[in-house]
Amino acid sequence: MTEAIFEPVIGRYLRLDLLGEPHRLYIEEAGQGIPLLCLHTAGSDSRQYRALLNDAELLKEYRVIAFDLPWHGKTSPPPGWQNREYKLTSQAYTDIIMTVCEALGLDQPVVMGCSIGGRIVLHLALEHASHFRAIIGLQSGAHVEPYYDLQWLHRPDVQGGETCAGIVSGLVGPAAPDDGRWETLWHYMQGGPGIFKGDLHFYTVDGDIRDRVAEINTELCPVYLLSGDYDYSCTADDTRALGRLIKGTEITIMPGVGHFPMSEDPDGFLQYLWPVLEKIRHAEARP
Template sequence: MKTARVNGAELHYTDGGAPDGQAVVFANSLGTDLRVWDAVLPHLPPDLRVIRYDKRGHGLSEETPGPYSIDILADDAAGLMDHLGLRGAVFVGLSIGGLIGQALAARRPDLLRGLVISNSAARIGDAGMWQGRIDAIRSGGLRAIAAPTMERWFSPEFRREGAAAPWQRMLERQPQDGYIACCEAIAAADLSESTAKLDLPVRLIAGRLDGSTPPDLVAATARLIPGARLEVMEGVGHIPCVEAPEIYAAILSDFIEETP
């Protein structure tokens, strides 16, 4: 098990693949840990160096007192990349990970050569929506929001097959205070201005059946970024790397190959 103390928190991470290969850093979504990428990895080119990590308050990373901000979470990512000596990486961020990636690209452009914003946007929801979720969790725990979250995360077919059950358990077992602190970070984040100024290759990914960040929302962020390209994956929800890992990996592989 690998951990690094950066920016006042101990982060759990994995560092695999080709040590001298192109570095790709994966940031997971709200309510998941770095295992959300497991099914994608076998379909990526073998010559990549693959770094995954649990953001603070999730998985095996430290749960520091909240509230968090997207800037704090981006500085965590930057600190881990500095710790590993990474420059010119491709950053792949899913959901809140996409917000982290946008902030990281704005704050530390020296670290990145490309950015993938997956099932995310410059602004996600509003303060009232997030406060309602926080209140529900404080009243009934993460189990209180687990079932409706699965409906946003996964397609009806995926859920009918029972394939969502392990992911529901993963959500329910996340540190509650860390989850709430990340909700507070998303609620306060509007990255529209800084994202519109990004100057690096960007690919966006949306799921046609995404109930959290629908394709129209992701497309609106794509229009902010000069030269950005949007890929809409059919038949999947908010976590397409789980539902369709081969297609997801193909999009990533094409982007990495095309990015100078």
Template sequence: MPITRKSSAISKRWPNAMAFDLSDWIGRAAADRVFAWHCRGLSLRLVLRSTQGTCGLLLSDVPRPLEVEDLEQPDILIEGPQEAFDRVGQADPPPGSHSFGALLRHDTGLAISADPLPQAQALAALERLIELARPEAPYFEGHGFAHDATSVLGGRRVLRRAGGQEALIHWIETGEGPPVVFLHTAGADSRQYLHQLADTELQGKYRMMAFDLPWHGLSSGENGCETTADYRLTEAAYLEWVCAFISETAGEPVVLAGCSMGATMALTVTARHPELIRGCIALEAPMAAPGRRSDLLTDARIADSQHNPAYVRAMLGPACPQRQRDEACAIYAQARPGIYMGDLAYYSEEYDGARIAGLLRDSARPLALLTGSYDYSASPDNTRSLCRAVASETLWFAEMPGLGHFPMIEDPTGFRPHFMNALRYIERMQP
């Protein structure tokens, strides 16, 4: 394998860092069946260049190391000091070095050069490449709590918005007690909360429900329209669907829990309709989240069922079980075309925490905010900005070490203590 070696250097900035062999990394990728699957149909030269040497990989139906003469003509180039590559190879890399998407958005010392289209076409392979940099861990070791998914049942009913629009809404439900309603993220569906609903301890304390917005999961589109060509979610429509579900399906005030886009709406419902809310649990809630929409999410030259899951894989915690990482991304592989992009119109362009901060403070409802340390769409500091704006005595915030943007599905066991703390806080704050 062509690589020019120089004297080794161990990073002193990150105590856990080890000298990271780029040629071994390339070899692992070339032999990995998942990486090869994501490379099908490509013909792109990927080059890694550090202060210790250079090596490369042809992304193709049969990935292979590049010959020496091909190293000077990369389609995708990742370059920087050896210590920056060392951090990527850690079992617990610092936030920013944990995924290809994070490397693009953080100053880690690594520079990435590529045209946007081939980079997007190869995004699934590039995210898998970063996964392969870390020491291999068991695929899955079971849930660390009593778990019974067979008790989670589905339901359907026709709901109507205030403007008369209707849809056949699907939801999953289990348990008995005060109702908890979960709101899924942009482009996803209620399956993201299966493991919370399957938690037998929670089943004994709460009636838990998670529903699919129109055009998501097993819900129909609005008014018999099943095309998504012009889909664009608005705050007004989203607010009406959530209020309708709470009023007609839950039938009483709820603990409203949501993640990302769902967190922003959980906060919005709490701010504008506090009479429907016992408490709010907002996971990965930003003050604002600009820049998440990308035309590449709906570009016909890109396989969206590979690209879009990779777009979100970048925001997962690196130490989360691989099975759960794959499960989180599989939901995005099955979404209707254009839905993720349309949801981001609300989340990334319309939502603004500053507009509801005062209303949240005035609502006097208990607010529990949780954010993963590896999230860069709604980073912990972003959530802290929202907390400062709300400035409510009924607000509680905690950062979740090791978790990313989808904590409830990327690591249900690791997320569980944080969620339990949030529920206990909500109950403690009841009059």
């Protein structure tokens, strides 16, 4: 008989009210130590962090947690979803993250987000700095202008999943191995109708934080930004511009990498992430 091989990852459903509505929020976690809360990109889900959730060295020092936003992955939309348009806002996104942190009783977690996640961590650093040990923004910029017609992401006469994957396929960097590239695209192919587009409402309209990022105090909440140079949604220059605005930010530019570092090329990404996590771990705890 073949022995069952289980990963260290535990997936569970958390019952809680989010934005005044009952939800079954899907959460995965592994490891012990400093909580590291990971936020997925627009139109995808927590599977993007599968490699971090399996990295033995990381799990010795960090409790890695990733959840699917409502309407994403295994977190279903709230009842009545069929009669409304999904649109993510800064306020809703912030409320969801803070509610999850409270429900899990996370003490001074590090929060790391990519793309829309890389944007919302800037909002968190502004509004909830004292709650977080540090923020890590992947593919993080203060604003992105839409550069294609977003209507294509949600219309019944094109297959949404394949078109969403087609839209983001070039955002995967050329250094990514094929399995990482195509698993990343598979997640996009599985997104619900209109969800990627609804997330981009936050990314391109509501979440514009250009005129406020300079107020982020990195002494209260250290900020680390890592960006791949093949990302044309949030470019390396966007991240550098953000770094100039936020005093004390540390920036890493990752050559050959695209918009989904943790998912498209997990092994490569961990080489860049590990020194940042070590720095955070060895930093003196705040009083």
